[in-house]
Amino acid sequence: MGTKTALITGANSGLGLATARALAQRSFDLILLCRNEQKGRAAQAEVKKANPAVEVDLVTADLANLDSVRQVAEQVRAKYPKLDVLINNAGYTPAKIEFVTEGKAWPGVEKSFYASHVGHFVLTHHLMDALKAAGTATGDARVISLSSGAYLGGRAVRFFRRIDDLSLLSAYCDDKLANLLFAKELAKQTAGTGITAYSVHPGAVRTNFGADTPGFLGKVFSLAGPLMRTPEKGAQTTVFLASAPLKSIGGRNNGGYFADSQLKRTHNQDVTDEKAKWLWEKSLPFV
Template sequence: MGSKTAVITGANSGIGLATAKALAQRSFDLILICRNQQKGREAQANVQMANPAVKVDLLFADLASADSVREVARHIKTNYTKLDVLINNAGYTPAKIEFVDGIEKSFYASHIGHFILTYHLMDLLKGAGAATGDARIINLSSAAYLGGSAARFFRKIDDLSPMFAYCDDKLANLLFAKELAHRTAGQGITAYSVHPGAVRTNFASDTPGFLGKVFSVAGPLMRSPERGAETSVFLAAAPLKAIGERNNGGYFADSKPKNTHNRDITDEKAKWLWEKTLPFV
Protein backbone atom coordinates (compact mmCIF):
# COMPACT_ATOMS: atom_id res chain seq x y z
CA MET A 1 0.00 0.00 0.00
CA GLY A 2 1.22 3.48 -0.86
CA SER A 3 1.60 6.42 1.49
CA LYS A 4 -0.57 8.70 -0.65
CA THR A 5 -3.55 8.20 -2.98
CA ALA A 6 -4.05 9.88 -6.35
CA VAL A 7 -6.96 9.88 -8.79
CA ILE A 8 -6.08 10.27 -12.48
CA THR A 9 -8.65 10.69 -15.26
CA GLY A 10 -7.85 9.50 -18.77
CA ALA A 11 -5.23 7.14 -17.38
CA ASN A 12 -5.51 4.44 -20.05
CA SER A 13 -2.98 5.93 -22.49
CA GLY A 14 -0.59 8.77 -23.28
CA ILE A 15 0.22 11.33 -20.60
CA GLY A 16 -2.30 9.89 -18.14
CA LEU A 17 -0.81 6.40 -18.28
CA ALA A 18 2.75 7.76 -18.06
CA THR A 19 1.74 9.87 -15.06
CA ALA A 20 0.14 6.89 -13.34
CA LYS A 21 3.21 4.70 -13.84
CA ALA A 22 5.55 7.41 -12.57
CA LEU A 23 3.44 7.96 -9.43
CA ALA A 24 3.21 4.20 -8.81
CA GLN A 25 7.00 4.13 -8.87
CA ARG A 26 6.88 6.89 -6.23
CA SER A 27 4.66 4.66 -4.03
CA PHE A 28 1.30 6.33 -4.68
CA ASP A 29 -1.84 4.22 -4.50
CA LEU A 30 -3.84 5.02 -7.63
CA ILE A 31 -7.42 5.25 -8.79
CA LEU A 32 -7.52 5.23 -12.58
CA ILE A 33 -10.65 6.66 -14.19
CA CYS A 34 -11.05 5.57 -17.81
CA ARG A 35 -13.81 5.53 -20.40
CA ASN A 36 -12.76 2.45 -22.40
CA GLN A 37 -12.97 -0.75 -20.37
CA GLN A 38 -10.50 -2.86 -22.34
CA LYS A 39 -7.86 -0.13 -22.50
CA GLY A 40 -8.49 0.64 -18.85
CA ARG A 41 -7.80 -2.93 -17.78
CA GLU A 42 -4.63 -3.00 -19.86
CA ALA A 43 -3.51 0.25 -18.25
CA GLN A 44 -4.28 -1.05 -14.77
CA ALA A 45 -2.07 -4.08 -15.35
CA ASN A 46 0.65 -1.89 -16.83
CA VAL A 47 0.64 0.48 -13.86
CA GLN A 48 0.58 -2.39 -11.37
CA MET A 49 3.69 -3.84 -13.03
CA ALA A 50 5.46 -0.52 -12.41
CA ASN A 51 5.14 -1.17 -8.67
CA PRO A 52 3.40 -4.35 -7.44
CA ALA A 53 3.45 -2.99 -3.88
CA VAL A 54 0.88 -0.24 -4.47
CA LYS A 55 -2.89 -0.48 -4.89
CA VAL A 56 -4.23 0.28 -8.38
CA ASP A 57 -8.01 0.59 -8.65
CA LEU A 58 -9.83 1.00 -11.96
CA LEU A 59 -13.13 2.84 -12.41
CA PHE A 60 -15.08 3.76 -15.53
CA ALA A 61 -16.74 7.06 -16.32
CA ASP A 62 -17.77 9.16 -19.28
CA LEU A 63 -16.81 12.75 -18.48
CA ALA A 64 -19.42 13.99 -20.95
CA SER A 65 -22.14 12.49 -18.70
CA ALA A 66 -22.85 14.22 -15.39
CA ASP A 67 -24.58 11.10 -14.03
CA SER A 68 -21.59 8.93 -14.90
CA VAL A 69 -19.19 11.32 -13.15
CA ARG A 70 -21.39 11.58 -10.05
CA GLU A 71 -21.57 7.79 -9.84
CA VAL A 72 -17.80 7.31 -9.97
CA ALA A 73 -17.36 10.06 -7.36
CA ARG A 74 -19.86 8.30 -5.09
CA HIS A 75 -17.90 5.06 -5.43
CA ILE A 76 -14.65 6.78 -4.46
CA LYS A 77 -16.24 8.52 -1.47
CA THR A 78 -17.69 5.22 -0.28
CA ASN A 79 -14.40 3.34 -0.49
CA TYR A 80 -11.80 5.95 0.47
CA THR A 81 -11.44 8.19 3.51
CA LYS A 82 -9.06 10.75 2.00
CA LEU A 83 -7.55 11.77 -1.33
CA ASP A 84 -4.13 13.38 -1.58
CA VAL A 85 -3.96 14.22 -5.30
CA LEU A 86 -6.56 14.65 -8.04
CA ILE A 87 -5.20 14.89 -11.58
CA ASN A 88 -7.81 16.05 -14.08
CA ASN A 89 -5.87 14.74 -17.04
CA ALA A 90 -8.39 13.45 -19.59
CA GLY A 91 -8.81 15.40 -22.82
CA TYR A 92 -11.35 15.12 -25.59
CA THR A 93 -11.43 16.55 -29.10
CA PRO A 94 -14.25 15.35 -31.36
CA ALA A 95 -13.96 14.69 -35.07
CA LYS A 96 -16.93 17.04 -35.43
CA ILE A 97 -18.69 19.50 -33.19
CA GLU A 98 -21.40 17.83 -31.09
CA PHE A 99 -23.45 19.06 -28.15
CA VAL A 100 -24.46 17.64 -24.76
CA ASP A 101 -27.39 19.48 -23.20
CA GLY A 102 -26.64 22.43 -25.45
CA ILE A 103 -22.94 22.49 -24.45
CA GLU A 104 -20.13 21.70 -26.89
CA LYS A 105 -19.12 18.13 -26.05
CA SER A 106 -15.38 18.59 -25.58
CA PHE A 107 -15.99 21.55 -23.25
CA TYR A 108 -18.43 19.40 -21.29
CA ALA A 109 -15.99 16.50 -20.97
CA SER A 110 -12.83 18.53 -20.43
CA HIS A 111 -14.18 21.20 -18.08
CA ILE A 112 -17.67 20.46 -16.76
CA GLY A 113 -17.04 16.75 -16.18
CA HIS A 114 -13.85 17.51 -14.28
CA PHE A 115 -15.57 20.28 -12.33
CA ILE A 116 -18.29 17.84 -11.22
CA LEU A 117 -15.71 15.22 -10.24
CA THR A 118 -13.61 17.72 -8.30
CA TYR A 119 -16.64 19.19 -6.54
CA HIS A 120 -17.85 15.80 -5.33
CA LEU A 121 -14.37 14.68 -4.23
CA MET A 122 -13.64 17.91 -2.37
CA ASP A 123 -14.46 16.48 1.07
CA LEU A 124 -11.83 13.76 0.57
CA LEU A 125 -9.29 16.36 -0.54
CA LYS A 126 -10.15 18.53 2.45
CA GLY A 127 -9.64 15.47 4.67
CA ALA A 128 -6.11 15.03 3.34
CA GLY A 129 -5.52 18.77 3.57
CA ALA A 130 -6.58 18.80 7.21
CA ALA A 131 -4.49 15.73 8.06
CA THR A 132 -1.29 16.61 6.23
CA GLY A 133 -1.64 20.21 5.04
CA ASP A 134 -0.93 18.96 1.54
CA ALA A 135 -3.65 17.93 -0.91
CA ARG A 136 -3.29 18.87 -4.58
CA ILE A 137 -5.45 19.31 -7.67
CA ILE A 138 -3.76 19.34 -11.08
CA ASN A 139 -5.56 20.26 -14.31
CA LEU A 140 -3.99 19.32 -17.61
CA SER A 141 -4.21 22.46 -19.72
CA SER A 142 -2.09 23.42 -22.74
CA ALA A 143 -0.50 26.41 -24.42
CA ALA A 144 -3.56 26.21 -26.67
CA TYR A 145 -5.28 28.30 -23.98
CA LEU A 146 -3.85 31.23 -25.96
CA GLY A 147 -6.55 30.74 -28.60
CA GLY A 148 -9.35 30.30 -26.07
CA SER A 149 -12.17 32.76 -25.49
CA ALA A 150 -14.48 32.83 -22.48
CA ALA A 151 -17.11 34.49 -24.69
CA ARG A 152 -17.61 31.07 -26.37
CA PHE A 153 -18.01 29.11 -23.12
CA PHE A 154 -21.42 27.43 -22.63
CA ARG A 155 -22.70 28.66 -26.01
CA LYS A 156 -24.11 26.50 -28.78
CA ILE A 157 -22.02 27.60 -31.77
CA ASP A 158 -22.71 25.31 -34.71
CA ASP A 159 -19.79 26.49 -36.84
CA LEU A 160 -17.21 26.33 -34.04
CA SER A 161 -14.04 24.59 -35.26
CA PRO A 162 -12.63 21.66 -33.24
CA MET A 163 -9.39 23.61 -32.93
CA PHE A 164 -11.02 26.57 -31.20
CA ALA A 165 -13.14 24.20 -29.11
CA TYR A 166 -9.91 22.65 -27.85
CA CYS A 167 -8.45 26.09 -27.13
CA ASP A 168 -11.53 27.00 -25.10
CA ASP A 169 -11.26 23.77 -23.09
CA LYS A 170 -7.65 24.50 -22.17
CA LEU A 171 -8.47 28.07 -21.14
CA ALA A 172 -11.25 26.74 -18.90
CA ASN A 173 -8.88 24.18 -17.31
CA LEU A 174 -6.48 27.00 -16.46
CA LEU A 175 -9.18 29.28 -15.05
CA PHE A 176 -10.64 26.42 -13.01
CA ALA A 177 -7.28 25.81 -11.30
CA LYS A 178 -6.95 29.52 -10.61
CA GLU A 179 -10.35 29.68 -8.89
CA LEU A 180 -9.78 26.40 -7.03
CA ALA A 181 -6.69 27.92 -5.42
CA HIS A 182 -8.75 30.91 -4.31
CA ARG A 183 -11.66 28.89 -2.91
CA THR A 184 -9.55 26.33 -1.03
CA ALA A 185 -7.08 28.82 0.46
CA GLY A 186 -6.19 27.95 4.04
CA GLN A 187 -7.53 24.39 3.77
CA GLY A 188 -4.27 22.61 2.98
CA ILE A 189 -5.14 22.28 -0.72
CA THR A 190 -3.22 23.68 -3.68
CA ALA A 191 -4.22 23.71 -7.35
CA TYR A 192 -2.28 24.06 -10.61
CA SER A 193 -2.69 23.90 -14.38
CA VAL A 194 -0.14 22.27 -16.67
CA HIS A 195 1.16 22.61 -20.20
CA PRO A 196 2.72 19.20 -21.02
CA GLY A 197 4.36 20.32 -24.24
CA ALA A 198 3.66 18.89 -27.69
CA VAL A 199 3.34 15.18 -26.95
CA ARG A 200 3.06 12.11 -29.19
CA THR A 201 -0.21 10.50 -28.05
CA ASN A 202 -3.27 8.83 -29.53
CA PHE A 203 -5.11 12.01 -28.61
CA ALA A 204 -2.97 13.94 -31.09
CA SER A 205 -3.36 11.34 -33.83
CA ASP A 206 -7.14 11.43 -33.48
CA THR A 207 -7.35 15.20 -33.83
CA PRO A 208 -9.29 16.08 -36.99
CA GLY A 209 -8.66 18.59 -39.76
CA PHE A 210 -5.71 20.89 -40.17
CA LEU A 211 -4.58 20.55 -36.55
CA GLY A 212 -4.47 16.76 -36.93
CA LYS A 213 -2.25 17.11 -40.01
CA VAL A 214 0.10 19.37 -38.07
CA PHE A 215 0.35 16.77 -35.29
CA SER A 216 1.00 14.05 -37.85
CA VAL A 217 3.81 15.92 -39.60
CA ALA A 218 5.37 17.12 -36.34
CA GLY A 219 5.10 13.72 -34.66
CA PRO A 220 8.81 12.82 -34.81
CA LEU A 221 9.67 16.15 -33.13
CA MET A 222 7.17 15.76 -30.31
CA ARG A 223 7.84 14.70 -26.72
CA SER A 224 7.26 11.18 -25.47
CA PRO A 225 4.29 10.71 -23.10
CA GLU A 226 6.80 10.15 -20.30
CA ARG A 227 8.40 13.52 -20.95
CA GLY A 228 4.97 15.13 -21.27
CA ALA A 229 3.98 13.72 -17.88
CA GLU A 230 6.97 15.19 -16.06
CA THR A 231 5.30 18.43 -14.96
CA SER A 232 2.17 16.65 -13.72
CA VAL A 233 4.36 14.23 -11.75
CA PHE A 234 6.41 17.11 -10.36
CA LEU A 235 3.30 18.94 -9.16
CA ALA A 236 1.87 15.76 -7.66
CA ALA A 237 4.96 14.50 -5.88
CA ALA A 238 7.52 17.28 -5.29
CA PRO A 239 7.70 19.00 -1.89
CA LEU A 240 5.53 22.10 -1.74
CA LYS A 241 8.64 24.15 -1.05
CA ALA A 242 10.05 23.11 -4.45
CA ILE A 243 6.83 24.20 -6.18
CA GLY A 244 6.63 27.51 -4.34
CA GLU A 245 3.83 28.64 -2.05
CA ARG A 246 3.14 31.75 -4.12
CA ASN A 247 2.56 29.59 -7.21
CA ASN A 248 -0.71 28.14 -5.93
CA GLY A 249 -3.23 28.48 -8.76
CA GLY A 250 -0.44 28.94 -11.27
CA TYR A 251 0.24 27.63 -14.75
CA PHE A 252 3.28 25.36 -15.14
CA ALA A 253 5.37 24.07 -18.03
CA ASP A 254 8.64 22.13 -17.82
CA SER A 255 8.09 21.94 -14.04
CA LYS A 256 8.31 25.72 -13.69
CA PRO A 257 5.68 28.45 -13.25
CA LYS A 258 5.01 30.42 -16.42
CA ASN A 259 3.36 33.73 -17.17
CA THR A 260 0.08 33.57 -19.07
CA HIS A 261 -1.00 35.71 -22.00
CA ASN A 262 -4.75 35.82 -22.56
CA ARG A 263 -6.91 38.77 -21.56
CA ASP A 264 -9.57 36.37 -20.22
CA ILE A 265 -7.23 35.10 -17.50
CA THR A 266 -8.47 37.28 -14.66
CA ASP A 267 -9.80 36.67 -11.16
CA GLU A 268 -13.18 37.90 -12.33
CA LYS A 269 -13.39 35.45 -15.25
CA ALA A 270 -12.24 32.56 -13.03
CA LYS A 271 -14.98 33.36 -10.52
CA TRP A 272 -17.55 33.73 -13.31
CA LEU A 273 -16.60 30.34 -14.76
CA TRP A 274 -16.99 28.67 -11.36
CA GLU A 275 -20.41 30.19 -10.76
CA LYS A 276 -21.54 29.36 -14.31
CA THR A 277 -20.47 25.72 -13.93
CA LEU A 278 -21.84 25.17 -10.42
CA PRO A 279 -25.44 24.37 -11.52
CA PHE A 280 -24.14 21.27 -13.37
CA VAL A 281 -22.93 19.52 -10.22
Protein backbone atom coordinates in the same frame (compact mmCIF):
# COMPACT_ATOMS: atom_id res chain seq x y z
CA MET B 1 0.27 0.11 0.27
CA GLY B 2 1.53 3.45 -0.91
CA THR B 3 2.32 6.59 1.03
CA LYS B 4 -0.33 8.70 -0.75
CA THR B 5 -3.30 8.10 -3.03
CA ALA B 6 -3.82 9.81 -6.38
CA LEU B 7 -6.72 9.61 -8.83
CA ILE B 8 -5.89 10.19 -12.50
CA THR B 9 -8.53 10.65 -15.21
CA GLY B 10 -7.81 9.35 -18.70
CA ALA B 11 -5.17 7.06 -17.26
CA ASN B 12 -5.35 4.27 -19.84
CA SER B 13 -2.92 5.80 -22.36
CA GLY B 14 -0.59 8.67 -23.21
CA LEU B 15 0.10 11.25 -20.53
CA GLY B 16 -2.28 9.69 -18.02
CA LEU B 17 -0.63 6.28 -18.20
CA ALA B 18 2.87 7.75 -18.08
CA THR B 19 1.87 9.81 -15.04
CA ALA B 20 0.41 6.77 -13.32
CA ARG B 21 3.55 4.71 -13.89
CA ALA B 22 5.78 7.49 -12.59
CA LEU B 23 3.69 8.00 -9.45
CA ALA B 24 3.56 4.25 -8.80
CA GLN B 25 7.36 4.27 -8.86
CA ARG B 26 7.16 7.04 -6.23
CA SER B 27 5.03 4.77 -4.01
CA PHE B 28 1.63 6.35 -4.68
CA ASP B 29 -1.47 4.19 -4.58
CA LEU B 30 -3.39 4.90 -7.80
CA ILE B 31 -7.01 5.13 -8.84
CA LEU B 32 -7.25 5.04 -12.62
CA LEU B 33 -10.43 6.62 -13.98
CA CYS B 34 -11.00 5.46 -17.55
CA ARG B 35 -13.92 5.54 -19.94
CA ASN B 36 -13.22 2.09 -21.43
CA GLU B 37 -12.97 -0.78 -18.94
CA GLN B 38 -10.99 -3.08 -21.23
CA LYS B 39 -8.34 -0.45 -21.90
CA GLY B 40 -8.40 0.46 -18.23
CA ARG B 41 -7.65 -3.14 -17.20
CA ALA B 42 -4.64 -3.23 -19.51
CA ALA B 43 -3.39 0.05 -18.03
CA GLN B 44 -4.00 -1.23 -14.51
CA ALA B 45 -1.78 -4.25 -15.17
CA GLU B 46 0.94 -2.07 -16.70
CA VAL B 47 0.98 0.36 -13.78
CA LYS B 48 1.05 -2.50 -11.31
CA LYS B 49 4.20 -3.80 -13.00
CA ALA B 50 5.87 -0.45 -12.35
CA ASN B 51 5.62 -1.10 -8.61
CA PRO B 52 3.91 -4.28 -7.38
CA ALA B 53 3.94 -2.90 -3.82
CA VAL B 54 1.28 -0.24 -4.45
CA GLU B 55 -2.46 -0.56 -4.91
CA VAL B 56 -3.82 0.19 -8.39
CA ASP B 57 -7.60 0.51 -8.57
CA LEU B 58 -9.74 1.02 -11.68
CA VAL B 59 -13.01 2.93 -11.94
CA THR B 60 -14.93 3.73 -15.10
CA ALA B 61 -16.84 6.85 -16.04
CA ASP B 62 -17.56 9.00 -19.07
CA LEU B 63 -16.77 12.64 -18.33
CA ALA B 64 -19.41 13.65 -20.87
CA ASN B 65 -22.04 11.84 -18.79
CA LEU B 66 -22.43 13.67 -15.49
CA ASP B 67 -24.52 10.93 -13.90
CA SER B 68 -21.63 8.51 -14.36
CA VAL B 69 -19.23 11.13 -12.97
CA ARG B 70 -21.33 11.58 -9.84
CA GLN B 71 -21.68 7.82 -9.39
CA VAL B 72 -17.96 7.13 -9.69
CA ALA B 73 -17.16 9.98 -7.28
CA GLU B 74 -19.49 8.40 -4.71
CA GLN B 75 -17.81 5.04 -5.30
CA VAL B 76 -14.35 6.56 -4.78
CA ARG B 77 -15.38 8.46 -1.64
CA ALA B 78 -16.78 5.30 -0.09
CA LYS B 79 -13.52 3.43 -0.58
CA TYR B 80 -11.08 6.33 -0.17
CA PRO B 81 -12.30 8.79 2.48
CA LYS B 82 -9.01 10.67 2.00
CA LEU B 83 -7.63 11.56 -1.44
CA ASP B 84 -4.23 13.22 -1.58
CA VAL B 85 -4.01 14.09 -5.27
CA LEU B 86 -6.56 14.50 -8.05
CA ILE B 87 -5.15 14.79 -11.57
CA ASN B 88 -7.70 16.01 -14.10
CA ASN B 89 -5.79 14.69 -17.08
CA ALA B 90 -8.33 13.34 -19.56
CA GLY B 91 -8.58 15.21 -22.83
CA TYR B 92 -11.13 15.07 -25.60
CA THR B 93 -10.78 16.08 -29.24
CA PRO B 94 -14.00 15.79 -31.19
CA ALA B 95 -14.22 14.40 -34.71
CA LYS B 96 -16.86 17.04 -35.29
CA ILE B 97 -18.53 19.81 -33.34
CA GLU B 98 -21.44 18.47 -31.29
CA PHE B 99 -23.54 19.92 -28.50
CA VAL B 100 -24.76 18.37 -25.27
CA THR B 101 -28.11 19.36 -23.76
CA GLU B 102 -27.90 17.45 -20.48
CA GLY B 103 -27.02 20.54 -18.42
CA LYS B 104 -29.57 22.12 -16.12
CA ALA B 105 -29.18 25.70 -17.26
CA TRP B 106 -27.95 25.81 -20.84
CA PRO B 107 -29.52 25.14 -24.25
CA GLY B 108 -26.37 23.48 -25.58
CA VAL B 109 -22.72 23.15 -24.57
CA GLU B 110 -20.02 22.06 -27.00
CA LYS B 111 -19.15 18.45 -26.23
CA SER B 112 -15.38 18.69 -25.78
CA PHE B 113 -15.83 21.64 -23.39
CA TYR B 114 -18.48 19.63 -21.57
CA ALA B 115 -16.18 16.62 -21.09
CA SER B 116 -12.90 18.47 -20.55
CA HIS B 117 -14.12 21.22 -18.25
CA VAL B 118 -17.64 20.52 -16.94
CA GLY B 119 -16.97 16.82 -16.32
CA HIS B 120 -13.80 17.56 -14.38
CA PHE B 121 -15.48 20.41 -12.50
CA VAL B 122 -18.26 18.07 -11.33
CA LEU B 123 -15.80 15.30 -10.47
CA THR B 124 -13.65 17.65 -8.40
CA HIS B 125 -16.68 19.03 -6.60
CA HIS B 126 -17.93 15.58 -5.63
CA LEU B 127 -14.46 14.49 -4.45
CA MET B 128 -13.95 17.64 -2.41
CA ASP B 129 -14.75 16.02 0.93
CA ALA B 130 -12.03 13.40 0.36
CA LEU B 131 -9.55 16.07 -0.73
CA LYS B 132 -10.38 18.24 2.29
CA ALA B 133 -9.97 15.23 4.59
CA ALA B 134 -6.45 14.75 3.26
CA GLY B 135 -5.81 18.48 3.47
CA THR B 136 -6.92 18.52 7.10
CA ALA B 137 -4.87 15.46 8.01
CA THR B 138 -1.62 16.40 6.28
CA GLY B 139 -1.98 20.02 5.19
CA ASP B 140 -1.24 18.86 1.67
CA ALA B 141 -3.84 17.79 -0.90
CA ARG B 142 -3.46 18.78 -4.54
CA VAL B 143 -5.59 19.14 -7.67
CA ILE B 144 -3.75 19.29 -10.99
CA SER B 145 -5.55 20.13 -14.22
CA LEU B 146 -4.01 19.49 -17.63
CA SER B 147 -4.14 22.61 -19.72
CA SER B 148 -1.95 23.42 -22.74
CA GLY B 149 -0.24 26.29 -24.47
CA ALA B 150 -3.31 26.24 -26.70
CA TYR B 151 -5.06 28.25 -23.97
CA LEU B 152 -3.63 31.25 -25.84
CA GLY B 153 -6.27 30.79 -28.52
CA GLY B 154 -9.14 30.33 -26.06
CA ARG B 155 -11.87 32.92 -25.62
CA ALA B 156 -14.13 32.97 -22.57
CA VAL B 157 -16.89 34.66 -24.57
CA ARG B 158 -17.43 31.35 -26.37
CA PHE B 159 -17.88 29.31 -23.17
CA PHE B 160 -21.33 27.76 -22.68
CA ARG B 161 -22.57 29.16 -26.00
CA ARG B 162 -23.91 27.19 -28.91
CA ILE B 163 -21.82 28.32 -31.88
CA ASP B 164 -22.66 26.11 -34.83
CA ASP B 165 -19.70 27.22 -36.94
CA LEU B 166 -17.16 26.82 -34.11
CA SER B 167 -13.92 25.32 -35.43
CA LEU B 168 -12.35 22.24 -33.87
CA LEU B 169 -9.21 24.25 -33.11
CA SER B 170 -11.17 26.99 -31.33
CA ALA B 171 -13.04 24.37 -29.30
CA TYR B 172 -9.75 22.79 -28.20
CA CYS B 173 -8.25 26.15 -27.24
CA ASP B 174 -11.37 27.04 -25.24
CA ASP B 175 -11.11 23.77 -23.31
CA LYS B 176 -7.51 24.47 -22.35
CA LEU B 177 -8.30 28.04 -21.28
CA ALA B 178 -11.11 26.71 -19.09
CA ASN B 179 -8.77 24.15 -17.47
CA LEU B 180 -6.35 26.95 -16.59
CA LEU B 181 -9.06 29.24 -15.21
CA PHE B 182 -10.56 26.39 -13.19
CA ALA B 183 -7.26 25.77 -11.39
CA LYS B 184 -6.85 29.49 -10.77
CA GLU B 185 -10.25 29.82 -9.08
CA LEU B 186 -10.08 26.45 -7.31
CA ALA B 187 -7.02 27.69 -5.45
CA LYS B 188 -9.08 30.59 -4.10
CA GLN B 189 -12.17 28.53 -3.35
CA THR B 190 -10.15 26.06 -1.25
CA ALA B 191 -7.92 28.57 0.55
CA GLY B 192 -7.24 27.50 4.12
CA THR B 193 -8.25 23.86 3.56
CA GLY B 194 -4.79 22.42 2.88
CA ILE B 195 -5.61 22.01 -0.83
CA THR B 196 -3.51 23.55 -3.59
CA ALA B 197 -4.39 23.67 -7.28
CA TYR B 198 -2.31 23.99 -10.43
CA SER B 199 -2.67 23.85 -14.20
CA VAL B 200 -0.07 22.29 -16.49
CA HIS B 201 1.24 22.69 -20.01
CA PRO B 202 2.85 19.29 -20.75
CA GLY B 203 4.45 20.44 -23.99
CA ALA B 204 3.66 18.99 -27.39
CA VAL B 205 3.38 15.30 -26.58
CA ARG B 206 3.39 12.33 -28.95
CA THR B 207 0.22 10.40 -28.04
CA ASN B 208 -2.94 9.18 -29.77
CA PHE B 209 -4.60 12.46 -28.76
CA GLY B 210 -6.41 13.94 -31.75
CA ALA B 211 -5.92 10.83 -33.87
CA ASP B 212 -9.55 10.82 -34.98
CA THR B 213 -9.73 14.54 -35.64
CA PRO B 214 -10.43 15.25 -39.32
CA GLY B 215 -9.29 18.07 -41.57
CA PHE B 216 -6.49 20.53 -40.98
CA LEU B 217 -6.26 20.06 -37.21
CA GLY B 218 -5.96 16.29 -37.61
CA LYS B 219 -3.14 16.74 -40.12
CA VAL B 220 -1.33 19.04 -37.71
CA PHE B 221 -1.49 16.41 -34.95
CA SER B 222 -0.29 13.72 -37.37
CA LEU B 223 2.57 15.66 -39.00
CA ALA B 224 3.85 17.04 -35.72
CA GLY B 225 4.08 13.59 -34.12
CA PRO B 226 7.78 12.91 -34.82
CA LEU B 227 8.73 16.30 -33.34
CA MET B 228 6.81 15.87 -30.12
CA ARG B 229 7.87 14.81 -26.64
CA THR B 230 7.38 11.30 -25.34
CA PRO B 231 4.51 10.85 -22.88
CA GLU B 232 7.10 10.24 -20.15
CA LYS B 233 8.73 13.61 -20.84
CA GLY B 234 5.35 15.32 -21.09
CA ALA B 235 4.24 13.89 -17.75
CA GLN B 236 7.21 15.27 -15.82
CA THR B 237 5.60 18.56 -14.78
CA THR B 238 2.44 16.82 -13.58
CA VAL B 239 4.52 14.31 -11.62
CA PHE B 240 6.54 17.17 -10.12
CA LEU B 241 3.39 18.99 -9.00
CA ALA B 242 1.90 15.78 -7.58
CA SER B 243 4.94 14.58 -5.66
CA ALA B 244 7.44 17.37 -4.94
CA PRO B 245 7.50 19.05 -1.53
CA LEU B 246 5.31 22.14 -1.46
CA LYS B 247 8.31 24.32 -0.73
CA SER B 248 9.84 23.17 -4.02
CA ILE B 249 6.70 24.26 -5.89
CA GLY B 250 6.46 27.55 -4.02
CA GLY B 251 3.76 28.59 -1.59
CA ARG B 252 2.89 31.67 -3.62
CA ASN B 253 2.34 29.61 -6.76
CA ASN B 254 -0.98 28.10 -5.71
CA GLY B 255 -3.35 28.42 -8.68
CA GLY B 256 -0.48 28.88 -11.09
CA TYR B 257 0.17 27.64 -14.62
CA PHE B 258 3.25 25.43 -14.93
CA ALA B 259 5.42 24.14 -17.76
CA ASP B 260 8.76 22.34 -17.54
CA SER B 261 8.21 22.17 -13.76
CA GLN B 262 8.29 25.95 -13.43
CA LEU B 263 5.67 28.64 -12.98
CA LYS B 264 4.96 30.46 -16.25
CA ARG B 265 3.42 33.82 -16.99
CA THR B 266 0.18 33.73 -18.93
CA HIS B 267 -0.49 35.80 -22.05
CA ASN B 268 -4.21 35.70 -22.70
CA GLN B 269 -6.36 38.69 -21.77
CA ASP B 270 -9.04 36.30 -20.48
CA VAL B 271 -6.77 34.92 -17.77
CA THR B 272 -8.06 37.14 -14.97
CA ASP B 273 -9.46 36.64 -11.49
CA GLU B 274 -12.80 37.95 -12.74
CA LYS B 275 -13.03 35.47 -15.63
CA ALA B 276 -11.98 32.58 -13.38
CA LYS B 277 -14.69 33.41 -10.85
CA TRP B 278 -17.25 33.85 -13.63
CA LEU B 279 -16.39 30.40 -15.05
CA TRP B 280 -16.76 28.85 -11.59
CA GLU B 281 -20.20 30.39 -11.08
CA LYS B 282 -21.38 29.38 -14.56
CA SER B 283 -20.24 25.80 -13.92
CA LEU B 284 -22.00 25.36 -10.56
CA PRO B 285 -25.46 24.58 -12.02
CA PHE B 286 -24.04 21.36 -13.49
CA VAL B 287 -22.96 20.01 -10.11
